[in-house]
Amino acid sequence: xxxxxxxxxxxxxDDVLLEAVKDxxxxxxxxxxxxxxFPVHGLDKAMGLSGTRxxxxxxxxxxxxxxxxxxxxxxxxxxxxxxxxxxxxxxSYFENLPAFVPILFEMTVxxxxxxxxxxxxxxxxxxxxKKAENPIKGTTDDQFLVVLETTDAPSKIEKYLRELxxxxxxxxxxxx
Amino acid sequence: MDYRFSKHLKRGSIICILIGAIAIAYGFxxxxxxxxxAQKKVASSHHHGHGSTxxxxxxxxxxxxxxxxxxxHATDKEKHDKHGEHVLHQFQNKPWAAVYVSALFFxxxxxxxxxxxxxxxxxxxxxxxxxxxxxxxxxxxxxxGGMIVFLILLFSVLGANHMFVWTDxxxxxxxxxxxxxxxxLNINGFIVRSLVILLGWGLYRTLVRRFSLKQDEDTALxxxxxxxNFKLSAGFLVFYILSVSVMSWDWLMSIDxxxxxxxxxxxxxxxxxxxxxxxxxMTTIYLKSKGYLDFVNSSHIHDLAKFMFGISxxxxxxxxxxxxxxxxxxxxxxxxxxxxxxxxxxxPFLSLLVFNFLFPVLILMNTDFKRTNYIVIVTGxxxxxxxxxxxxxxxxxxxxxDQWSLGFVEIGAFVFFFGLFILIVFRSLEKAPxxxxxxxxxxxxxxxxx
Numbered sequence: 001x002x003x004x005x006x007x008x009x010x011x012x013x014d015d016v017l018l019e020a021v022k023d024x025x026x027x028x029x030x031x032x033x034x035x036x037x038f039p040v041h042g043l044d045k046a047m048g049l050s051g052t053r054x055x056x057x058x059x060x061x062x063x064x065x066x067x068x069x070x071x072x073x074x075x076x077x078x079x080x081x082x083x084x085x086x087x088x089x090x091x092s093y094f095e096n097l098p099a100f101v102p103i104l105f106e107m108t109v110x111x112x113x114x115x116x117x118x119x120x121x122x123x124x125x126x127x128x129x130k131k132a133e134n135p136i137k138g139t140t141d142d143q144f145l146v147v148l149e150t151t152d153a154p155s156k157i158e159k160y161l162r163e164l165x166x167x168x169x170x171x172x173x174x175x176x
Numbered sequence: 177m178d179y180r181f182s183k184h185l186k187r188g189s190i191i192c193i194l195i196g197a198i199a200i201a202y203g204f205x206x207x208x209x210x211x212x213x214a215q216k217k218v219a220s221s222h223h224h225g226h227g228s229t230x231x232x233x234x235x236x237x238x239x240x241x242x243x244x245x246x247x248x249h250a251t252d253k254e255k256h257d258k259h260g261e262h263v264l265h266q267f268q269n270k271p272w273a274a275v276y277v278s279a280l281f282f283x284x285x286x287x288x289x290x291x292x293x294x295x296x297x298x299x300x301x302x303x304x305x306x307x308x309x310x311x312x313x314x315x316x317x318x319x320x321g322g323m324i325v326f327l328i329l330l331f332s333v334l335g336a337n338h339m340f341v342w343t344d345x346x347x348x349x350x351x352x353x354x355x356x357x358x359x360x361l362n363i364n365g366f367i368v369r370s371l372v373i374l375l376g377w378g379l380y381r382t383l384v385r386r387f388s389l390k391q392d393e394d395t396a397l398x399x400x401x402x403x404x405n406f407k408l409s410a411g412f413l414v415f416y417i418l419s420v421s422v423m424s425w426d427w428l429m430s431i432d433x434x435x436x437x438x439x440x441x442x443x444x445x446x447x448x449x450x451x452x453x454x455x456x457x458m459t460t461i462y463l464k465s466k467g468y469l470d471f472v473n474s475s476h477i478h479d480l481a482k483f484m485f486g487i488s489x490x491x492x493x494x495x496x497x498x499x500x501x502x503x504x505x506x507x508x509x510x511x512x513x514x515x516x517x518x519x520x521x522x523x524p525f526l527s528l529l530v531f532n533f534l535f536p537v538l539i540l541m542n543t544d545f546k547r548t549n550y551i552v553i554v555t556g557x558x559x560x561x562x563x564x565x566x567x568x569x570x571x572x573x574x575x576x577x578d579q580w581s582l583g584f585v586e587i588g589a590f591v592f593f594f595g596l597f598i599l600i601v602f603r604s605l606e607k608a609p610x611x612x613x614x615x616x617x618x619x620x621x622x623x624x625x626x
Contacts, residue, residue: 059541087506098500 005151006032008135009161010168011144014040020164021046024148027160032147035139054123058116065111066104073100143168179468179605185598192595199588203271211260214267218579265338266579272328272337273575278589279324280427281451281567282597284444285560286317288452290381291416291445292483297384297409303479305621306471308612309605310459312388314452316604317597318381322374329370329427333363339575342433353509354433361433366426373419380412391614398614420445431574435513437502443494444570450487450532451563456480458556459601461549468610474547475625481546484559488536492529517569520578524565531562564590 011017018040024031031047044051074093077083077100082091090096121127139145150157158169208214293311296304304311333343341347342354342361354361384405391401421441429440437443457480463469502510517525535558545551572580612618 055543098496098503101496101500 005149005154006172007148007150007157007161008168008170008172009146009148009166010136010138011146011165012142012167013165014038014144016165017144017146018042018046020161020166021146023164024146030149032149034147035134035136035145037140037142037144040144054116054120057119058112061115061119062108062112064115065108068111069100069104069107072107073103178608179463179602179610181602181606182466185602189595189598189602192591193599194595196588196590196592196595199584200271200275200592203274203585203588207271208264208267211257211264214264215260217267218263263579266576269337269339269575270579271585272332272339273571274585274589275592276325276328276332276339277564277568277571277586278593279321279328280571281564281590282317282593283321283325284448284563284567285451285455285597286315286321286601287377288448288450289456290315290318290377290452291413291449292452292456293384294380294409294412294416297405298413300406300617302617302620303476303624305612305615305618306469306624307456307460307476307480308388308615309608309610310463310469311456312385312608313601313604314455314459315381316385317600319378320600321593321597322378325427326370326374330367333366339571340430340433341574342430357433361430366430369422369426373423376412376415376419380408380415384408384412388612389608392609392612395614399616402616417445420448428570431571432513434509436510437498437513439494439498443491443498446487446491446494447563447566450484450491451560453480453483453487454556454559457484457552458560461553463605463610464549471611471622473625477549477552478543478547479624481540481552481555484552484555485536485540485546488532488540488559492533495528495532513573516573516577521569521573521580524569524582528562528565528569531558531565535559535562 009020011020014036017034017036021031021034021043025046025048034043034047036043077096078091078093082089088096093100134140134145135147136143136145154171161169208217289311293308293315295301296308296311331337332339335343338344342357343363348354348358387401387405387408391398391405394401424441424444428444429435429437457477460469460472460480461477464472499514502514536555539551539555540546568582568586615621
């Protein structure tokens with residue numbers, strides 16, 4: 001990877017991009033990253049990325065939210081200051097459970113949703129005022145950029161990429 | 177590729193029908209004919225009683241049977257007679273209610289599948305076209321099943337049993353609440369409404385199937401039939417969502433005529449919708465396992481399983497919304513509904529939540545499980561049993577009270593209608609190619625992948 005060249009390849013159609021990515025990987029070129037203006041269906045599989053584990057995290061966050069909701073409803077409504085719930089001052093959590101179910105549900109969703117978003121930000125290293133990483137601005141509009149690394153001769157690789165439907169090819173020297 | 181109804185399956189379904197018929201006949205045969213027999217039966221099965229409820233020293237706290245009011249003025253002797261008669265009616269209702277629950281349950285499956293099919297047609301969804309024939313075949317049961325349900329209802333309101341207490345003039349005479357409802361809740365209105373609703377559903381199913389078959393034959397007019405079915409289905413859904421509410425008030429809610437719940441229609445709808453989708457998934461997987469439907473891939477199963485998962489949660493949402501509002505407001509007419517279920521029906525009532533919510537949610541939450549055939553089948557069986565219990569707990573408390581059981585007649589009736597359902601659905605599958613042709617979205621459906 002050290003002596004390789006970095007190539008910025010631009011496509012202008014998501015279907016062409018998808019086919020090209022499959023082909024590039026089949027020819028054993030290393031794709032560093034793909035920048036797209038919108039999520040392209042099936043691109044993650046074509047790039048060979050491993051599946052997301054955020055759903056597992058979401059489940060655990062939901063469980064945390066459920067537990068927190070259990071604790072706070074019990075503490076607030078039963079232990080700390082027992083309250084008359086709809087004429088049912090039974091001072092028992094279980095007997096008043098139906099009243100707490102919406103809170104249990106909402107807190108589960110709240111925790112799962114918010115912690116999931118925060119996890120996503122942390123995992124993808126996003127934070128406020130972060131500088132954009134996309135090398136060309138067109139990837140927020142109508143261009144699809146594939147960054148790939150190779151040691152092949154430029155003329156050969158350029159011909160190959162043109163055949164795949166690339167509209168623009170820039171060779172960059174690898175800085176590192 | 178056409179489906180051929182295998183000999184084994186056909187024989188199996190006919191055996192189911194025969195066994196079920198014998199069980200039902202036995203149930204009717206052993207029903208107590210007199211008050212004395214009924215009381216003897218109660219006494220002999222006393223150990224089987226539910227909790228602390230004892231029949232001798234406790235007046236029936238059953239708001240549904242409003243002749244209870246007169247208990248207060250009656251002498252002990254009269255009280256005893258009245259109670260005996262009440263128990264006799266419950267025993268006489270039992271085989272009827274058992275047949276009614278199963279007839280209704282399998283009818284709901286077909287109707288749920290029909291509604292699901294109509295949603296796909298009306299939304300012009302691309303993915304499910306390869307499943308159209310399966311859905312059409314399951315909905316074939318709507319017409320014969322609807323006829324059976326209608327016959328049971330007709331006999332019931334005309335006095336063959338005491339399932340619908342509001343049809344009894346003696347009860348109505350003492351009951352102001354039912355009297356106030358009688359502008360709606362009367363026998364003629366009931367029969368007319370049931371007929372109109374059933375005819376509407378049957379008509380849609382007949383027409384949509386006819387156009388769907390014509391679309392197969394006629395390549396040139398295929399898009400026309402597609403549009404026709406689109407309009408027909410959209411119209412049907414409007415009719416359906418209104419008529420399903422009316423149906424649920426008449427056929428289920430009026431069993432407990434004092435009780436009311438405004439979201440009951442949606443609750444019944446959610447129950448039939450999820451059962452219908454589940455049976456579509458199970459039938460599809462069964463056919464795939466027999467080597468048919470090779471154009472159905474795991475993404476189609478995945479989508480059906482997502483619906484099973486989602487509508488199960490929807491059902492729970494409605495179940496809980498209904499329960500919580502009634503629990504909170506604590507109005508006597510409303511809470512008796514749940515009190516009778518908690519006291520006499522604890523097991524089926526509480527297992528509803530386990531079968532219809534906990535199992536589907538926990539099992540089908542995982543993406544890979546939704547694509548695994550045997551897991552979908554296992555979950556499907558749980559959901560189907562759960563929704564049978566759902567219909568069971570809607571009908572039984574108001575008809576047989578605490579004399580219920582999941583015994584010979586109940587299981588026999590289930591087996592009978594199961595056999596009939598299989599026979600009709602798979603015969604309908606045989607009648608047309610398994611892949612609907614010429615739909616504009618057929619290629620999208622075949623290549624559907626997630």
